[in-house]
Amino acid sequence: MTLASVPTLTLLLGQAAFAATADEGEEGTRLSTVTVSGAASVSDAQRDQIRLEQVAGRTAVVDNRQVEQGRASNAEDVLALQPGVFAQATSGTGANKISIRGSGLNTFYQGYVLGTKFLFDGLPISGPGGTQEDFLDMQAVDHTEVLYGANAFQYAALSLGGAINMVSKTGRTDPGHYARFELGSYGYRKQQLSTGGVVGDSDYYVNLVHNERDGYQDNTPNEGRGVAANVGHVFSPQLQTRFFFRYREEQLTNGNTLTRYQLKHDPRSNAVPTGRRKDGTYFIGNQTTYTFDDGAKLEVGAAYNDYPLLNGWRYAAAPQDWRSKDLNLTLRYLRTGDTLFGLPSDSSVILSTTRAYLADVKSHSQTTGAKLQETNYTGSRDTVFALGNDLQLADDLWLTTGVSLVNIKRKAEIESTTSVNRTDFPDRVGFTENALAPRIGLRYDLTPEFQIFTNLSRSIDPPVTWQMGSTGNPYLYDLRPQKANTFEVGIRGSHGIFDGSLTLYRSWVKQELLTVVVQQASASQDQLTATSNASPTIHQGIEAGLNALLWEGEGGDSLALRQAYTLNDFHYRHDATFGDNELPGLPRQVYQAELAYRQASGFYASLNVRAASSFYVDFANTWQAPSYVIWGAKVGYQASGERWEVFADVRNLTDQRYATAANTAYDASGRDSANFYPGDALSLTTGVAFRF
Numbered sequence: 001m002t003l004a005s006v007p008t009l010t011l012l013l014g015q016a017a018f019a020a021t022a023d024e025g026e027e028g029t030r031l032s033t034v035t036v037s038g039a040a041s042v043s044d045a046q047r048d049q050i051r052l053e054q055v056a057g058r059t060a061v062v063d064n065r066q067v068e069q070g071r072a073s074n075a076e077d078v079l080a081l082q083p084g085v086f087a088q089a090t091s092g093t094g095a096n097k098i099s100i101r102g103s104g105l106n107t108f109y110q111g112y113v114l115g116t117k118f119l120f121d122g123l124p125i126s127g128p129g130g131t132q133e134d135f136l137d138m139q140a141v142d143h144t145e146v147l148y149g150a151n152a153f154q155y156a157a158l159s160l161g162g163a164i165n166m167v168s169k170t171g172r173t174d175p176g177h178y179a180r181f182e183l184g185s186y187g188y189r190k191q192q193l194s195t196g197g198v199v200g201d202s203d204y205y206v207n208l209v210h211n212e213r214d215g216y217q218d219n220t221p222n223e224g225r226g227v228a229a230n231v232g233h234v235f236s237p238q239l240q241t242r243f244f245f246r247y248r249e250e251q252l253t254n255g256n257t258l259t260r261y262q263l264k265h266d267p268r269s270n271a272v273p274t275g276r277r278k279d280g281t282y283f284i285g286n287q288t289t290y291t292f293d294d295g296a297k298l299e300v301g302a303a304y305n306d307y308p309l310l311n312g313w314r315y316a317a318a319p320q321d322w323r324s325k326d327l328n329l330t331l332r333y334l335r336t337g338d339t340l341f342g343l344p345s346d347s348s349v350i351l352s353t354t355r356a357y358l359a360d361v362k363s364h365s366q367t368t369g370a371k372l373q374e375t376n377y378t379g380s381r382d383t384v385f386a387l388g389n390d391l392q393l394a395d396d397l398w399l400t401t402g403v404s405l406v407n408i409k410r411k412a413e414i415e416s417t418t419s420v421n422r423t424d425f426p427d428r429v430g431f432t433e434n435a436l437a438p439r440i441g442l443r444y445d446l447t448p449e450f451q452i453f454t455n456l457s458r459s460i461d462p463p464v465t466w467q468m469g470s471t472g473n474p475y476l477y478d479l480r481p482q483k484a485n486t487f488e489v490g491i492r493g494s495h496g497i498f499d500g501s502l503t504l505y506r507s508w509v510k511q512e513l514l515t516v517v518v519q520q521a522s523a524s525q526d527q528l529t530a531t532s533n534a535s536p537t538i539h540q541g542i543e544a545g546l547n548a549l550l551w552e553g554e555g556g557d558s559l560a561l562r563q564a565y566t567l568n569d570f571h572y573r574h575d576a577t578f579g580d581n582e583l584p585g586l587p588r589q590v591y592q593a594e595l596a597y598r599q600a601s602g603f604y605a606s607l608n609v610r611a612a613s614s615f616y617v618d619f620a621n622t623w624q625a626p627s628y629v630i631w632g633a634k635v636g637y638q639a640s641g642e643r644w645e646v647f648a649d650v651r652n653l654t655d656q657r658y659a660t661a662a663n664t665a666y667d668a669s670g671r672d673s674a675n676f677y678p679g680d681a682l683s684l685t686t687g688v689a690f691r692f
Contacts, residue, residue: 044173045143054390056400056441056453057151057488058084058503058543062144069604070634070649071182071685073190073211075136078144079164080610081592083543083564084503085146088660090254090677096136097661099586100148101505102539102570103161103461106585106664107515114513115461116161117152121168121244123285123303124155127326127354128380128410130464132307134248134281140194140207140228142169148543149486149505150439150457153402156330156352156384158437158460160484160507160539168230168244171196171203177692184649184685187214187221202233216680217255218270224250238291244303246283252276253314257663259672260626267657267678275313282306285328295337301330318363318372320471325358344392353383356465360415363471373417373474377465383407396445404437406460412468412476425475429468433481435460450493459484463513467531472519480533484509490543497549506540514583516619517663517675535575537583542567556600566590581621584664587612602638607631615662617675623668625676628658645689655682 042050045063052059060082067078075096079087086099096113099105103115113131117124125135138144145165147155152163174196182190189212196205206229213222226249232242256272285303292298305326312319333349340347359377364370388402414427421427441455461482469476484507492501511533519528545564552558568590570583582588589612596606609631614624631654636647659676668675 044167048143048145048167052145052147053451053492054398054443055147055151055154056398056443057455058148058490058501058505059151060146062146064138064141064143067138068180068689069636069638069645070647071184071651071687072138073182073188075138078138078141079146081545081562081564081594082146083545083566084148084541086566086586086590088679090660096133098136098164100146100161100164101507101541102568102583102586103159104513105570105583114464115159117155117157117159117163119155119163119165120246120283120285121242121287122155122165122299122332123244123287123301123330124328124352124354125283125303125305127305127324127328128356128382128462128465129324129326129359129377130466132278132281132309132324134250134278134307135246135283137209137211137224137226137248138166139192139209139226139246139248140169140205141166142173143167148503149488149507150437150455150459153386153388153404153439154332154348154350156350156386156404158384158404158406158458160459160461160482160486160509168228169194169196169205169207170230170232170242171198171205172232174205178689180687180689182685182687185683186216186680187212188683188685189213201235202231204231205229215253215255216683217268217678219273220253220255220270222250222252224248224252239289241286241288244283244285244287246281248278248281250276250278251313252278255678257674258676258678259674260676261672262674263626263659263676263678264657267681273315275315277310277313279308279310280306281308296333296335299330299332299334301328301332303328303330312366317366318471319366320361320363322361323358324356326354327357328352328354340389340391346390348386348388350386350388351384353381355379355381359465361466361470370418371416373419373471374415375470375476376413376415377411379409379411380465381407381409382462398443400439400441400443400455402439404439406433406435406437408433408435408460408462408481410462410465410468410479412465414469414474414476417474419474421474423475425473426478427475429476429478431480433462435481435483446491447493449495450491452489452491454489455487457486457488459486459507461513463531467513467515472528477531479513479531480511482509482511482513482533484512484539498546500544500546503543504541505543506538509537509539512537514619515664516666518666534572536573538569538571538573540569557598559595559597561593561595563593564591578619578621581619582616584616584618584621585662587615587625587627589613602640603636604638605633605635607633617662617673618665618668620667620669622670623665623673623675625659625662628656628679629654630656630658630679642691644691645687647687649685649687651683651685652679652681657681 049061076087076089117126148162155163157163178194180192192209194207210225227247230244234240255270287301309322331351336346338345362374363372386404391399409432411430437458439457443453463479486507488505490503514534515531547562550559591611594608598604611629614627632651638645660679663675
C-alpha cells in the first residue's frame with residue numbers, strides 16, 4: 001500500500017513551500033513563529049527555537065509540556081510529527097528504535113540507538129559504547145532540541161543523524177509541587193511527583209517517577225523507577241552554574257520477534273522472551289557559564305555516566321554482565337558581535353571528549369555460573385575539536401563555515417574465552433584515527449516571513465564498541481568509521497494561516513555500518529548479530545510538513561491541522577552482490593497528521609493518524625514488513641493556570657495489527673521469518689495531574 005491509496009489522508013504538500021514547523025500542540029512538533037516583545041514573555045523553549053533558526057539547516061524544538069497533554073512515556077511520544085525522524089517503541093518500553101535520515105537504520109532494537117548523539121542540557125549521554133535507552137523515558141524534560149545531521153555542529157555531533165538535546169526542567173521553569181498519575185491498557189501504570197522552587201540566587205528541582213506495564217505480548221512485564229534532579233546558582237550576572245543528577249533502574253522482559261503470519265493471527269505470542277536488567281544507571285554532570293565583559297561566553301561542562309546492564313537476565317543460557325562508565329568534558333567558547341573582513345561575525349570554539357574509562361562485558365553460564373568469556377573496551381574514546389563562524393554578508397544573507405577535527409580511538413580485546421576461534425577473525429582489534437569534518441552553509445531571508453538555507457557537510461560515525469563483538473563469538477570484527485558527505489537545501493517560514501518548512505537532502509555514504517541477524521533467538525540459543533562496513537550507499541529524502549490554523553473563534557477557540565511527511569530513499573550504489581537494492585529497516589514513506597480542537601476554557605480534543613509504507617527486512621529485498629495506518633484520538637481538560645488536568649489518550653482505534661520495527665536478515669529468500677516486533681493493539685491511557 002502506498003500513502004496515496006489512503007483517500008482520507010490529504011497530504012496538502014502542494015503547498016510545501018511552507019512545510020514542517022508547527023504551532024504549539026501535543027506530540028512532538030515545532031513551536032509556532034515567535035515574536036519577541038520582551039524577555040519575560042519568551043519561554044526557554046521559544047528562546048532555543050529562535051537560536052536554532054539561525055542554523056543554516058533543518059532543526060526543530062519540541063515543547064514537552066504540550067506532549068504531556070496525553071501519554072508521554074517514551075521518545076516515540078515526544079518525537080512524533082517530526083519529518084525525517086523515525087521513533088517507534090517496541091515491547092512498550094523505552095527501547096525505542098530511533099533514526100534520523102536513516103541513521104542506524106537496521107540496528108536491532110534493544111537499546112543502543114546508533115547514528116545520533118543524545119545529550120542532556122548539552123552534556124552527552126552517548127559515548128564509545130553507544131546510547132543506552134534508560135534515560136529516553138523523557139522524565140523531567142522541559143523541551144527537546146532536534147538537530148538534523150551536521151546542523152548539530154554546536155554540540156560537536158558528527159553523526160549522520162545529528163543530535164537530540166533534552167533540556168531539563170528547573171526550579172525556575174517549573175516551580176511548585178506537581179503530581180501526575182496515568183493508567184492504561186496492558187497493565188500500564190505511571191506515577192510522578194516533582195517539586196521545584198527558587199531560594200535567593202539558587203533554584204532546585206526534583207522529579208520522582210515509577211512506571212509499570214504488564215505488556216501486550218505474553219510474559220512481557222516491565223518496571224522502572226527514576227530520579228531526576230538539578231540545582232542551579234547565579235553567583236553574578238557573569239557567572240552561573242548548575243549541577244545535574246539522574247538515576248534510573250529497570251527490569252525489562254521483551255517479547256520475541258514474530259513472523260508476518262503470527263503478526264496477523266497471533267501477535268501476543270512470546271515463545272522466547274528475553275530479559276534485561278539495569279540495576280542503576282547514573283548521570284552526574286555540571287554546566288558552568290561565564291560571560292565576559294565583551295559579551296563572549298565560556299561554557300564548561302563535565303559529566304559522569306555509569307550504565308550497567310545484565311543482558312539475558314532470567315532467560316538466556318549465557319547472560320552478559322556489561323560495565324560501562326564514561327567521562328565527558330565539554331568546552332564551548334562563543335563570541336558574538338565581532339567583525340571579520342568588516343562584516344558582522346559570530347564565532348565558536350568547541351571541544352568535546354568522551355572516554356570509556358571502564359568498559360567490559362562478561363558472559364557466564366546460567367546453570368553453573370562459570371565465566372564463559374570476557375571482552376574489554378576500556379580506553380575507547382571520541383574527541384572533537386571544532387571551529388565555527390557565522391558571517392553576515394548582507395542584511396539578509398549569512399555564510400556559515402566550520403571544521404571539526406576528530407580523534408577516534410577504539411579498543412576491543414577478548415581477554416578470556418572457553419570457546420575456540422576457528423575463523424580468520426581476530427580476538428583483538430584496535431585503531432586510532434584522525435579525520436576532518438568541514439561544513440559550509442548559507443541562509444537567506446527571502447522575505448520577513450520566509451528563509452531558505454543550504455549546506456554541504458561531512459559526517460563521521462565511528463563503530464560503537466559492542467559492534468566489534470561482545471560474548472556471542474570468540475572473535476571480533478575489524479570495523480572502521482562510517483563517513484558521509486551530505487548536501488541539504490530547504491525553506492522555512494509562515495504566511496497567513498500556514499507555517500512550516502520543506503527540506504531535501506542527499507548523503508553519499510562510505511563504509512556504512514550495517515547490522516544483520518545471523519542467528520535468531522530460540523529456547524536454547526541467544527540471538528547473534530554481525531556488523532560490517534558496507535560498500536557505498538545513498539541516503540536521500542524529503543522532510544516536509546504543513547500546518548494550518550483552520551479556524552479561530554473570537555473567544556480564542558481554534559481548530560488546527562498539523563502534518564508531517566517523510567520520504568526515505570536509502571539504497572546501495574552498485575554493490576557487487578545487491579546492486580542498487582534498497583537498504584532494509586525503515587519505511588520508505590511515513591505520513592503523520594493531527595487535527596486538534598481547543599477551547600479557551602481548557603477543553604481540547606484531537607484526532608491523529610500515522611501511515612507507513614512497507615519496507616524490506618532483508619538486504620536481498622525478498623521480504624517486506626506490512627504497511628499500516630494507525631488512528632488515535634485524545635480528549636482532555638486543563639484548568640485555568642494549569643492547576644489540574646485530566647485526559648484520555650486512545651491509540652490504534654481500528655485495532656490494526658502491524659510491526660513497529662523489524663530485525664534485518666541477509667537474504668530471506670522470499671520466505672516468512674520471525675523478524676517483526678508487534679505494535680500494540682487498541683489501547684487506552686487515562687491520566688490526571690495536579691499542580692499546587
